Amino acid sequence: MMKKLLMICAILIGVAGLASAAPTTLITFDEFPLGTVIDTEYVPLGVAFIAATYNQPVISMNGAMPTQPILRPDGGPSTYRGDFWIQFITPASEVQFDSGYWDGLGTGVINVYGPYMNPIASLTNTTTGVNVTSISGMGPVGYIYFNSVGDPAGADIDNLGFSPIPAPGAVVLGAIGVGLIGWLRRRRTL
Numbered sequence: 001m002m003k004k005l006l007m008i009c010a011i012l013i014g015v016a017g018l019a020s021a022a023p024t025t026l027i028t029f030d031e032f033p034l035g036t037v038i039d040t041e042y043v044p045l046g047v048a049f050i051a052a053t054y055n056q057p058v059i060s061m062n063g064a065m066p067t068q069p070i071l072r073p074d075g076g077p078s079t080y081r082g083d084f085w086i087q088f089i090t091p092a093s094e095v096q097f098d099s100g101y102w103d104g105l106g107t108g109v110i111n112v113y114g115p116y117m118n119p120i121a122s123l124t125n126t127t128t129g130v131n132v133t134s135i136s137g138m139g140p141v142g143y144i145y146f147n148s149v150g151d152p153a154g155a156d157i158d159n160l161g162f163s164p165i166p167a168p169g170a171v172v173l174g175a176i177g178v179g180l181i182g183w184l185r186r187r188r189t190l
């Protein structure tokens with residue numbers, strides 16, 4: 001009975017521990033053929049892409065991006081100039097992605113929002129070329145707005161990594177496991 005209980009506790013703590021791991025999902029945009037218009041294709045992996053001012057983004061090549069294929073905006077003033085939304089189906093605790101190729105500094109708009117569209121951060125590209133955006137410790141991320149219209153030849157994104165925040169159920173179960181061990185310790189049965 002006690003052994004069984006301890007095993008259950010260990011499993012529950014293990015589930016809770018997953019919350020603090022490095023980005024658990026990575027999208028590289030070679031999951032679908034070139035030219036695929038992306039909206040709900042990545043929902044099973046945890047993200048949707050939503051048109052903003054122009055069209056839905058498209059999987060394309062960009063010889064200036066070392067890990068092409070990439071996801072580029074579509075329908076804007078020129079091939080890589082445009083905007084779109086990234087929606088995290090389950091809010092994410094950490095988000096990381098590459099964007100580029102940036103010809104100018106600070107020419108991009110990368111706005112970060114919480115699950116209820118509450119603004120969290122207004123970021124931009126801090127380098128020319130390939131810019132790495134890392135978001136962590138800002139609370140749950142629900143949406144990101146990406147806009148490359150201000151860059152001379154625009155920019156696209158690649159290598160989108162993120163960690164969905166575990167459902168409250170898993171966190172509660174983990175907490176119950178930790179509480180149970182404490183209780184057993186206090187009773188000196190552990």
Ligand SMILES: [Ca+2]
Binds near residue numbers: 028029030068069
């Ligand atoms: Ca890629």
Ligand SMILES: [Ca+2]
Binds near residue numbers: 103151152155
């Ligand atoms: Ca550019």
